[in-house]
Amino acid sequence: MKTLLRHIKDCTLCEAYLPLGPNPVVTASKTSKIVIIGQAPGIKVHRSGIPWDDASGAQLRQWLGVSTETFYDTANFAIIPMGFCYPGKGKSGDLPPRPECAPQWHAALLEQMPHIKLVLLIGSYAQKYYLKKEAKRTLTETVANYNAYLPQYLPLPHPSPRNRFWFSKNPWFKTEVLPTLKDKVADLLNSK
Known part of the structure; x- marks a missing residue:
């Protein structure tokens, strides 16, 4: 795992497209129980x-x-974004994660984590990549159907403060999904 993480930290695969240059951000260990797959830093x-x-x-x-x-204890959580480096600014927020990272590194990382019990898919990029045809038409539909993906995956919206409107429009997320998420995380972290 240490060698793989070092290779990722040294990655320059998409350097030409990164406005601030490469700085891959990823954490993981062989003992991680939960993987968080978000967008990009x-x-x-x-x-x-x-x-x-x-x-x-x-x-x-x-x-x-x-x-x-x-x-931040990697025995608990591995944090593996879809794109490991900051992709730059877009018209409304950051650009999408670079498409090179997940195919290049994700399988190798996950292969070295045999104790993973849950993968949190944050945002549509992670959900479409991992759920493939099982992902619904929209992020809202996918998150609303979170039970269909358990016990392996739990899809979530991005927790950005910019998503205030989404949270106010979808109160079921707070009353249904978050209690399930907290319970699953607590159970997994307390299990041996």
Whole structure:
């Protein structure tokens, strides 16, 4: 695993497309129980090198019901974005994750984590990549049908503060999905 992570950190596969250059952000260990697959690091995470080191990360930790210390313990969580580097700014938010990362690195990472019990798919890029034809037409439909993907996957919207409108329009997420998420995470973290 250490060798693989070093190769990822040294990756320059899509360097020509990265406005700030490569700085792959990923954490994992052979003992990780839960994998978080999000989109790509934002500019703050690019600078710090710490995954989910922003307002979205604070919201995600609240959803999971875990402390910062528990979240960053790789025995608990592996954090593997669809794109490992900051992709740059788009017209409304960041650009999509670079398409090279997931096919190049994900299978090799997951293969080295035999204790994974749950994969959290955050956002439509992760959901379409992993759920393939099983993903619904929209992210909202996919998240609303979260039970269909358990016990392996649990699809989630992005926890960005920019998604306030989505959360207010879909109150079932807070009352149905988040309690299930917290229960599953607590059970897995407390299991031996």
